[in-house]
Amino acid sequence: MTKKIFSEIMKWGDEEYELEIFEDNDFSKLENVKQVYGFIFDEKENILVIRLPMKEGWGLPGGTPEDSDKSWEETLKREILEEADVEIEEIRPAFYLTSKCITNKTPLGKEGIMLRAIGKVKKILPQTIDPAVGKINERNFIDSKDFLKYCPWGENGKFQLSLALKKLKEFKE
Numbered sequence: 001m002t003k004k005i006f007s008e009i010m011k012w013g014d015e016e017y018e019l020e021i022f023e024d025n026d027f028s029k030l031e032n033v034k035q036v037y038g039f040i041f042d043e044k045e046n047i048l049v050i051r052l053p054m055k056e057g058w059g060l061p062g063g064t065p066e067d068s069d070k071s072w073e074e075t076l077k078r079e080i081l082e083e084a085d086v087e088i089e090e091i092r093p094a095f096y097l098t099s100k101c102i103t104n105k106t107p108l109g110k111e112g113i114m115l116r117a118i119g120k121v122k123k124i125l126p127q128t129i130d131p132a133v134g135k136i137n138e139r140n141f142i143d144s145k146d147f148l149k150y151c152p153w154g155e156n157g158k159f160q161l162s163l164a165l166k167k168l169k170e171f172k173e
Contacts, residue, residue, distance in 0.1 A: 005095075006159045015103045017111075019156055023095045023163065027072050027115055030096065034112035036075040037062030039164035040088055042121045046141035047164075049150050050084050053135040058150040060116075061086075061139075063132070072115055084139040085127045091119040094167040095160075116160060118167045 006021035027033075037060040040048040049058040063079040065072065073091050080086050097114040127136050142150055147161050 006156065008154075008156050009102065010154070010156065015101055018100045018102050020098045021095055021156070021159060021163070022098070025093050027093045027096065030113050030115070032112045033065055033072065033115055034099075035062060035064060035114040036072045036079065036117070037114065038076050038080060038088070038091070038117045038119050039094065039161075039168075040080060040086065040119050040121060041168060042141050044141075045144070045168065047144055047147060048080075048084060048086060048121070049140050049142055049147075051138040051140075052083075052130075052133055053137065054133065057152075058138075058140070060151070072117070076117055076119070081125075082132065083130050083137050085125040086121055086139070087123040087125065088119040089122040090171070091117050092167065092171060094118045095163050097156075097160075116164070118164055118171060 002022045002024045004020050005023050008019050010017055010019050039060065048061060050061045051058045061080045061083045062076055065075045069075040069078060076091060077088060080088055094116045096116060099111055099114060101111055129135060130137050144161060144165060148157055151157055
């Protein structure tokens with residue numbers, strides 16, 4: 001059985017969610033996966049972040065599985081290529097989050113399992129239009145110490161970063 005290692009009540013728009021983080025290296029048994037996002041590291045161990053043209057703030061690259069994706073790895077590779085024009089390799093599961101709406105409002109598809117993986121940059125390509133938004137996204141490689149400046153996600157952000165860095169260290173051993 002997978003053990004919960006973090007829990008937080010967080011506000012997302014007008015709704016409150018219970019967010020729980022589980023450390024697990026086997027994503028194959030998980031159902032109701034809504035997101036696959038990655039902590040992607042370059043050769044200097046900087047983290048890839050993106051900013052979509054119509055949104056404020058930066059975030060990790062990734063997105064929603066599509067019917068054509070045969071695995072969570074395919075989803076992650078496709079999304080990072082579409083959003084950041086970066087090819088990735090050496091992808092490994094890191095942890096997953098669950099999100100449950102605890103207010104009376106409609107969850108709008110934000111409930112479910114959100115996978116987080118780590119990976120390495122294979123190749124950085126010239127930027128192109130993201131087919132999902134019809135514009136070119138901003139991409140940046142940031143030092144991990146600046147992660148919370150770019151992605152101010154509070155305690156759960158600190159926890160996610162610490163887990164990703166732990167997995168990266170295990171990756172190199």
